[in-house]
Amino acid sequence: MRFNLNCGVDSGCFRGWRRACAAAVLMSMAFLVQPATSEAADESEIGGVPIVIGNPEAERKPVPDIDTSEMSRNEPEPLSDGRPRERGGRRPVFQSLPLLSVSVEGNSEVNKDYILSVVTSKVGSPMDQNRLGKDADAIFELGFFSTVDYRIVDESGGSNVIFTVVENPSIEDIKFFGNEIYSSDTLKEICFTKPGMIFNRVFFRNDLQRVKEKYQQDGYVMARVNDVQIEGTVVNVYISEPKLGEIIIQGNKRTKTYVIERQLSVKEGDFFNATRLRYTLSKLQGSGYFEDVNVGFEPAESPEIINLILTVVEAKTGRIGISVGYGTQSGFSGGLSYNDSNWGGRGERFGIGFDLGDREQYWLTLEQPYMDHKVFAWKVGAYKRAWDDLAYYDDDAYQFDYNEDREGVYIGAGRKFSERSKFSWYLTTEWQNVDIAPQEGASPTQPQLEEMESGRNFMITGRITRDNMDPYTSYPKGDVEAINVEKGMEALNSDWSYWKYWLELRYYVSLSMLTEMFERNFTVDDIPPILAARLIAGDADGYLPWAVDYTIGGDNTLRGYKDKRFRGDQIFLFNAEMRLPVHKSASLVLFYDTGKVWDSYRGEDFDFGDLAESYGMGVRVRTPLGNLRLDFAQGDEESRVHFGFGEMF
Helix, strand or coil: CEECCCCCCCHHHHHHHHHHHHHHHHHCCCCCCCCCCCCCCCCEEECCEEECCCCCCCCCCCCCCCCCCCCCCCCCCCCCCCCCCCCCCCCCCCCCCEEEEEEEECCCCCCHHHHHCCCCCCCCCECCHHHHHHHHHHHHCCCCEEEEEEEEEEECCEEEEEEEEEECCECCEEEEECCCCCCHHHHHHHCCCCCCCECCHHHHHHHHHHHHHHHHHCCCCCCEEEEEEEECCEEEEEEECCEEEEEEEECCCCCCHHHHHCCCCCCCCCECCHHHHHHHHHHHHHCCCEEEEEEEEEECCCCCEEEEEEEEEECCCEEEEEEEEEECCCEEEEEEEEEEEEECCCCEEEEEEEEECCEEEEEEEEEECCCCCCCCEEEEEEEEEEEEEEEEEECCEEEEEEEEEEEEEEEEEEEECCCCCCEEEEEEEEEEEEEEEECCCCCCCHHHHHHCCCEEEEEEEEEEEEECCCCCCCCCCEEEEEEEEEEEECCCCCCCCEEEEEEEEEEEEECCHHHHHHCCCCCECCECCEEEEEEEEEEEECCCCHHHCEEECCCCCCCCCCCCCEEECEEEEEEEEEEEEEECCEEEEEEEEEEEEECHHHCCCCCHHHCEEEEEEEEEEEECCEEEEEEEEEECCCEEEEEEECCCC
16 A cells, blocks of 8 residues: 655745745744645645545445435334334434444554544434534544544434444654754654554654754754655655755955854855854854844755855944043043954954053054964064052051053964864963062062062963853853963073963853842843853962062952952952843943962962952943943952953953
């Protein structure tokens, strides 16, 4: 026995399907299944594909008409000898005699009671052929039968109804064709229908729905079941998995095409995946190079291929910054800078500028931040800093102020270990000239002067990073872990040799559960409340010069304390922030900082019971000049106000 369940699709239908796919992907990335058409009079659909296995209405024989023209409606017809006929003889059509029995025949595997459970015609009830027809339909809808019929056998005092069924064959195998994304074994595991079971249209319809949902959940929204054919005892399922053809990028006048292409999470020949496409669009939008990114589709020669069109609208990436600020350590300051995040349309970051005041500094940087397993990220730069009124502490007691001048140049490069790896490495070489001097009027001791040693430093810093951040959200989400090793070398007239190594962890998680907890929506402009945390722990091998000591204190490490309040060769620092958006351009921050630096050469040991602490709140305001940061912190020694740009981490 062979049942063909073919789905014919002409070219016009397919073009319409593709247009529908494009619209659906753009609006909701909904799972699309192409409905097939069939000329069969009675059919059942499985996963959008019509399956014709028998007909519940096939050859149902009506009860023959009975001639009642010469019969009394109330009295039985008399016998030939004139005697009256007793009731139970020939039935007048106007009477509604009861059902004497309801039974099933033709079933061998399907339980009789299970079949009769859907029959509403019961023994003792009046016979109703409309109801019997509906009962036959209900039996057919159980899915186990290719045909369902019934017949009526009249007896004295009523009628017997017998439903006759023809069971579907037992399934020996389910075969999938056209599937490359998932193996046939994977798809079979999804199906409830197994070899040895009687084929059931209803069960298999649900099986194909589960197959569809598997593709949908993984982003393959254009995959569909094209056809289902039952040949004897084998079910053949034909699946279509469309692929991407040509990817056309248009609208970019300044940005190089390769800069866009390297951000794509999809490429030619890939199976179409709406999740990866959505990630790509978010990544391009988040790069800052474009005001808008749109996606469209074009038909290809093969119906299994879809061409993708990306249209971008470029944004202005160069910005001039003018800053005027006040810091508790630096006093009043001002500066001018120019930054371009897409320098030359190559995705490079260029920056030049200066700040004046007690924290005077000048800088020039050029960086290519993108990296993968083939493309190197790199950076070069130079800087000069002159910091005045830094405080010298001895045994946590203030001694005097000093000034520190530092100038240097650096160059670095790195890349990922493999194409899909979250791990990367980065190597930076830096040369510094450091000049440290007590302020006029200070009275340092000779050991203190020797400790505040000026000199030249040539160092190489290596970093291995595991980046588990979600690159496609407009807010930080995920975690980053980095191991850093720094080696000071007595080369190029350098004065110091040392080893430093430290671990840095950063963690960001959405606090969307606050909405349910407080029954209030805390999400603003798609940005939810965020819990952010950072931990830094480090040590050193050998004597660390004053110029390269670990230091904490100030607006970027331990708020509520003076800049570089603690210094030494061992460090522990923990920062936690709850970032609550209150406006699309402003947010409120609650924070807690704790940490300390110990100097082992002074006999100090790493001690968690000796940590300094601070807590407070701050505000963040997004402006054309950058993200302004203002923090009010209460430390163990005093309260301080910190002003700066950008998040602390």
